[in-house]
Amino acid sequence: MAKQKKKSQRPKARLPKGFRDISAVEMAATRRMMDTIRAVYESYGFEALETPFIEYAECLGKFLPDEDRPNEGVFSFRDEDEQWLSLRYDLTAPLARHVAEHYDRLPKPFRSWRAGWVFRNEKPGPGRFRQFMQFDADTVGTASVLADAEVCMMAADTFERLGIPRGDYLLKINNRKILDGVLETIGQADEERRLTILRAIDKLDRLGPDAVRALLGEGRLDESGDFTRGAGLNPDQIAKVMAFVEAGLEGGGRADVIRRLEPLVGTSATGAEGIAELEEIAAFLDAVGYEEDRITFDPAVVRGLGYYTGPVFEAELTFPVTDEEGRTVRFGSVGGGGRYDDLVARFRGERVPATGFSVGVSRLLSALQHLGRTSREGEERPVVILVLDRERMADYWRMSEELRNAGIRAEVYMGTSGLKAQMKYADRRGAPLAIIEGEDERARGEVQIKDLIEGRRKAQAIASRQEWIEQRPAQVSVPRAQLVEAVREILAAQAADQNADPAAGQAAKAAANGQGEA
RNA sequence: GCAGCUGUAGCUCAGUUGGUUAGAGCACCAGAUUGUGGAUCUGGGGGUCGGUGGUUCGAGUCCACCCAGCUGUACCA
Numbered sequence: 001m002a003k004q005k006k007k008s009q010r011p012k013a014r015l016p017k018g019f020r021d022i023s024a025v026e027m028a029a030t031r032r033m034m035d036t037i038r039a040v041y042e043s044y045g046f047e048a049l050e051t052p053f054i055e056y057a058e059c060l061g062k063f064l065p066d067e068d069r070p071n072e073g074v075f076s077f078r079d080e081d082e083q084w085l086s087l088r089y090d091l092t093a094p095l096a097r098h099v100a101e102h103y104d105r106l107p108k109p110f111r112s113w114r115a116g117w118v119f120r121n122e123k124p125g126p127g128r129f130r131q132f133m134q135f136d137a138d139t140v141g142t143a144s145v146l147a148d149a150e151v152c153m154m155a156a157d158t159f160e161r162l163g164i165p166r167g168d169y170l171l172k173i174n175n176r177k178i179l180d181g182v183l184e185t186i187g188q189a190d191e192e193r194r195l196t197i198l199r200a201i202d203k204l205d206r207l208g209p210d211a212v213r214a215l216l217g218e219g220r221l222d223e224s225g226d227f228t229r230g231a232g233l234n235p236d237q238i239a240k241v242m243a244f245v246e247a248g249l250e251g252g253g254r255a256d257v258i259r260r261l262e263p264l265v266g267t268s269a270t271g272a273e274g275i276a277e278l279e280e281i282a283a284f285l286d287a288v289g290y291e292e293d294r295i296t297f298d299p300a301v302v303r304g305l306g307y308y309t310g311p312v313f314e315a316e317l318t319f320p321v322t323d324e325e326g327r328t329v330r331f332g333s334v335g336g337g338g339r340y341d342d343l344v345a346r347f348r349g350e351r352v353p354a355t356g357f358s359v360g361v362s363r364l365l366s367a368l369q370h371l372g373r374t375s376r377e378g379e380e381r382p383v384v385i386l387v388l389d390r391e392r393m394a395d396y397w398r399m400s401e402e403l404r405n406a407g408i409r410a411e412v413y414m415g416t417s418g419l420k421a422q423m424k425y426a427d428r429r430g431a432p433l434a435i436i437e438g439e440d441e442r443a444r445g446e447v448q449i450k451d452l453i454e455g456r457r458k459a460q461a462i463a464s465r466q467e468w469i470e471q472r473p474a475q476v477s478v479p480r481a482q483l484v485e486a487v488r489e490i491l492a493a494q495a496a497d498q499n500a501d502p503a504a505g506q507a508a509k510a511a512a513n514g515q516g517e518a
Numbered sequence: 519g520c521a522g523c524u525g526u527a528g529c530u531c532a533g534u535u536g537g538u539u540a541g542a543g544c545a546c547c548a549g550a551u552u553g554u555g556g557a558u559c560u561g562g563g564g565g566u567c568g569g570u571g572g573u574u575c576g577a578g579u580c581c582a583c584c585c586a587g588c589u590g591u592a593c594c595a
Contacts, residue, residue, distance in 0.1 A: 017587090062595070073594065089595060122594055123519095199593090222591045226521045306595045388553065419553050427555040438553060452555070459556040472554070 018124030019131050026365075028379050030133070033162060033365055034115060037135050040158045041113040044150070046137045049112040051094040053119075057084035059097045061346060075121050087119040091136040092307075092340065092356060099140050099354075100347030108141035115361070127363060136337075138356030140344065148173075148311040148339055149281045151357040155315050155335060156294045158359070162368060168319045169334075172248075172298035175278050175311050176338075179302070181271015182244045182264050186237040196231040201245050204300045205332070209246065216241055240264065248298035254282040257297040277311060303336050312338035313357065317367050331367045335359040382409035383487060384426040388419060388438035399435060399447070399483060406484045408491070427452060432494055433487065437480075447483055450475040451490055453497075 015021065022030075042048075062071040070076040075087040088094050091114045099110055115135040124130055137154065139147040152171050159169045179201075183194060200215035207220075214220035216238045219230035233241065247260040258278055265271025278297060285295055303312040315335035337357035344352035383403055385396045396412045403410035413422050419436075426434040436448040454474035462468050478486040 060595085071595080093595075120594070123592095125589095128594095220591095222521085226591050228520095228592065304594065386554085420551080420555080421548095423555045425555095434554085436554075440553080448554090450554075455555070463557065465551075465556095465558075468556070469551080469554075473556095475554080 016130075018122075018129050020129065025379055029369070030361065030365055033368065034135060034361065036161050037158055037359060037361075038113065038115070040154060040161050041135075041137045044111075044137070044154050046111045046113040049095070049098065049114050050116070051088070051091070051098055051114065053087055053117065054085050055088055055094055055097060057086040059347075060086050060088065060093045062086065062089070073121055075119050089120050090118050091116065091134050091358065092138065092343065095136070095138055095140070095356075096340075096343040096354070097347065099352065100344050103344075103348065103352075106141075109147070110140045111138070112140075113137040127366070129362070132363075133361035135359040135361050136356055138354060140354040141352055143341070143353040145277045145280050145311055145339075145355075146284055148313070148355045149284045151337065151355060152295050152313055153285070153288065153290050155313075155357050155359070156290060159315070162364070164317070164368070164371065166293055168317060168371075169294075170316050170318050171295045171313055172301045172316065173278070173281065173295065173311055173313045174297065174299050174301040175274040176302075176308050177270050177274030177277065177310055178261055178265060178299065179244065179274075181266070181268035181274055182240060184268040184270060185264070185266035186233075186240050193231055197233075197241065198302045198304075200231060201241070201300060202302045202304065204245060209242065212245065213238055213242060245300050248296070248300055253292050254278075254285070254295075254297045257299070258282065261299065274310070281311065303338055307340045307343050308338040309341040310339035311355070312336070315357075315359070319371070331363065331370075333360070334364045334367060380409055380491075381430040381432060382411045383433055383435060384422075384429060384431040385410060385412045385435040386419060386422045386426070386437075387413045388436065389442075392437075392442075395437065395442075399437070402484050403487060406488065408484070408487060423450075427456075433490055435483070435487075436475075441477070441480075444477075445480050446477045447480050448475055448477050449483075449486055449490060451494070453494055 038048075057070040057074070057076055060070075060074065062074050070084050070086055074089050076084055079085050095112065095114065099106060113136060116133065117131055118134050119131050121130060122128075137151060139151065152173060155171055156169070160166060179198070180194075183197065197216060200212050203215065204212050211220055215228065215230045216233045217230050217235070218232065220228050222228065244261065244264050247264070248257055250256075250260070258275060261278075262275055265275060282297070285291075298314075301312055301314045303314060313336055314333050316333055317331040319331075335358055337355070339353070339355040341351060341353040344354060385399050387393065387396055393412070400410040400412050413425060415421070415425065417425075423434065431452055433452055434450045436450060437446075441447055450472075451474040458471075458473035459468075462471065462473065476486070
């Protein structure tokens with residue numbers, strides 16, 4: 001009885017939903033990807049900046065209206081002095097805080113990149129987590145839309161440097177001011193309705209034009225039978241908004257899209273301003289040779305709501321991909337950004353124009369993996385030195401030292417089990433090879449080196465235990481003095497083999513993944 | 519948040535009209551094999567049957583409520 005009680009008090013080992021553990025393999029791939037992004041951003045002149053995970057909630061600007069409590073979407077807690085602290089939910093709000101705080105001594109424009117984890121307290125879904133990594137670059141302190149164009153060019157460069165071919169990604173640019181102009185001409189300027197309209201437009205690529213039309217009007221019934229209330233526009237207004245949204249669907253280049261948008265903003269000054277900005281961006285992109293196959297104009301891009309005040313952009317992967325169950329999935333957006341001229345003004349009163357772009361690191365990484373564009377560099381697993389003779393530990397340590405000094409990852413088995421369990425350990429560890437030195441070998445002045453990858457392959461052909469033991473597949477005996485050299489040779493052969501036969505590499509990777517991933 | 523579906527071992531699932539101590543396969547651990555990953559054989563660990571309450575002599579099974587997960591949808595700075 002007491003035992004049962006105790007048992008029920010045991011915590012269940014589990015991760016909070018929306019969070020995950022990250023394996024060594026994924027960390028290595030992430031690190032390589034981020035190195036590439038950083039190299040591109042720095043080549044454009046952006047400086048590194050790191051801000052903490054935690055900020056005062058009020059600095060992130062996410063208090064609920066009329067309430068003394070931060071927004072539900074952010075993880076928040078109270079400091080000992082009763083102030084609300086929040087985990088950052090993006091890298092832009094902390095940047096605005098940093099710029100406002102140190103405005104006087106920063107060079108203007110201030111160009112910085114930041115990378116790291118952000119947190120959102122939202123319902124997780126496939127490919128959506130509550131902790132994920134972003135990689136941002138921003139230019140603060142210039143109102144020129146050339147800064148917007150530059151950041152899009154840089155995003156295009158980044159994707160290509162990461163191995164995504166031109167045509168497999170696309171940057172789409174829009175301008176909030178144009179939609180505002182359209183809404184002005186149809187007499188819908190009030191904020192509440194504007195947000196509903198933005199949300200409806202945002203769903204174009206996911207739900208299609210009919211659904212968007214329904215959401216602009218009365219509302220829409222989804223397939224589970226749930227009803228979403230619409231913006232309540234009349235048919236004439238809906239037609240105008242849809243004409244705007246679909247101006248990008250009819251093909252043609254950036255100039256064609258602009259020409260189709262012009263009549264839709266009517267006499268609105270804001271709309272005209274938006275058009276002029278797009279024209280300036282187009283002229284610049286044409287001049288530096290970033291054509292429509294990389295950067296297009298698409299009025300359906302709205303980027304949620306929030307703080308964007310001018311150009312907005314979204315980066316999309318356009319190639320289809322099949323998931324584990326063989327279904328075709330679209331990766332869709334892997335990054336985005338836009339102009340936020342009011343964000344710093346929250347702190348300073350004075351308007352400080354700014355624009356930036358943010359890459360969704362984790363989504364982009366899984367896209368690259370689907371493309372088979374991730375290299376295996378940095379995935380080497382350690383050689384494992386088995387312990388047959390506990391009195392000779394010093395000998396084994398010396399071996400590991402020699403290997404490490406030669407730049408080879410190596411470890412001495414640290415458990416207390418027998419040889420069989422040690423082999424199993426090395427196998428599961430994903431070790432490329434195991435070193436065996438017992439009494440017999442020592443008497444001969446030799447060590448055995450077992451190629452675990454080759455051995456795994458040969459094992460499939462062996463049926464009987466007898467044969468297995470006698471053959472000792474993929475195992476060689478070399479003089480002790482030649483240990484390092486022999487190990488180096490076998491590792492080189494394995495690497496060559498892996499490059500020639502990707503399937504073998506996959507198998508090794510799968511084995512290596514075994515312990516690290518859920 | 520709303521709607522639909524699903525909850526039995528780490529995973530995939532079986533479990534009779536309600537009836538002893540809840541099972542299988544895979545996985546895990548150990549031995550057979552003083553010193554060799556795989557295969558084979560033997561043994562072992564692991565379950566609050568999602569939870570609580572109810573009906574009953576008796577509930578994994580029937581009823582009610584709750585919870586969790588999945589999918590869609592809403593929100594998403």
